[in-house]
Amino acid sequence: MSDLTALLEHEASAEIDAIMSEARERASAMTAKAEEEAEATKATRERSTTMQRDALRVRAQSAARLEASALRLRAQHEAVEAVYAAALERIEALIEDATAYEPVLDALLAETLAALGGEAATEIVVAERDVASAQVLATKRGAAAPVVAGPIHGGVRVRTGRGSSIENTLGGRLESLRGELASEITEVLFGETTVA
Structure with missing residues (x-):
C-alpha cells in the first residue's frame, strides 16, 4: 500500500504544486476583496451617530470576518477538489497506459x-x-x-x-485517502489543519 501511495504522490506532485499555487493566488485575491469590502462597510458606518457607528462597526467587522471565512473555506474546498480531480485524471492516464x-x-x-x-x-x-x-x-x-x-x-x-469478495482499485484507494489528503492539502496551501 505504501508503494501505491508513493506512486500516487509522485505522479500527482507536479499537478498538486500547480493547483496549490493557483489556489493560493485565488484565496489571496478572495481574502483581499473581502477585506476591501469590510473596510468600505466600516468607513460608511462611521459617518453615523456615535452609538450607531460603534454598533455598525462591530457588525461590519463580524460580517467581514464571516465573509472572509466563507471565502477561505470555499477556496480550501475548491483547492482540495481540484487536487482530487487531478489525481483522478492521473490515475485514469495510468490505467490507459x-x-x-x-x-x-x-x-x-x-x-x-x-x-x-x-x-x-x-x-x-x-x-x-x-x-x-x-x-x-x-x-x-x-x-x-x-x-x-x-x-x-x-x-x-x-x-x-x-x-466474500475483496476489491482493490486505485480509485477506491484514493477515495479512502480523501480525508487525509484534504487535511494535508489544506495544511500545505493555507498553513492550517482541518478535521476531515
Whole structure:
C-alpha cells in the first residue's frame, strides 16, 4: 500500500504544486476583496451617530470576518477538489497506459490475494481490457481462479468460496485517502489543519 501511495504522490506532485499555487493566488485575491469590502462597510458606518457607528462597526467587522471565512473555506474546498480531480485524471492516464498499468495491476492483485489469508480465490474480476494480462499475472501469482471481465475499473475484485469478495482499485484507494489528503492539502496551501 505504501508503494501505491508513493506512486500516487509522485505522479500527482507536479499537478498538486500547480493547483496549490493557483489556489493560493485565488484565496489571496478572495481574502483581499473581502477585506476591501469590510473596510468600505466600516468607513460608511462611521459617518453615523456615535452609538450607531460603534454598533455598525462591530457588525461590519463580524460580517467581514464571516465573509472572509466563507471565502477561505470555499477556496480550501475548491483547492482540495481540484487536487482530487487531478489525481483522478492521473490515475485514469495510468490505467490507459497498459505498459505502466500492468505492474500496478500486478501489485493490486498480489495484495488482494495476500489479503485472503490463505483462502483460495474462486474468481478474479477485472475490467474487460485487463483480462488477458490479469490471467498471466494470476498464473504468475499461483492463483488458479478464472479471470473474468466485470464492472470494475482500475483494479481487481477477488471472490472466495465463502461468497466474500475483496476489491482493490486505485480509485477506491484514493477515495479512502480523501480525508487525509484534504487535511494535508489544506495544511500545505493555507498553513492550517482541518478535521476531515
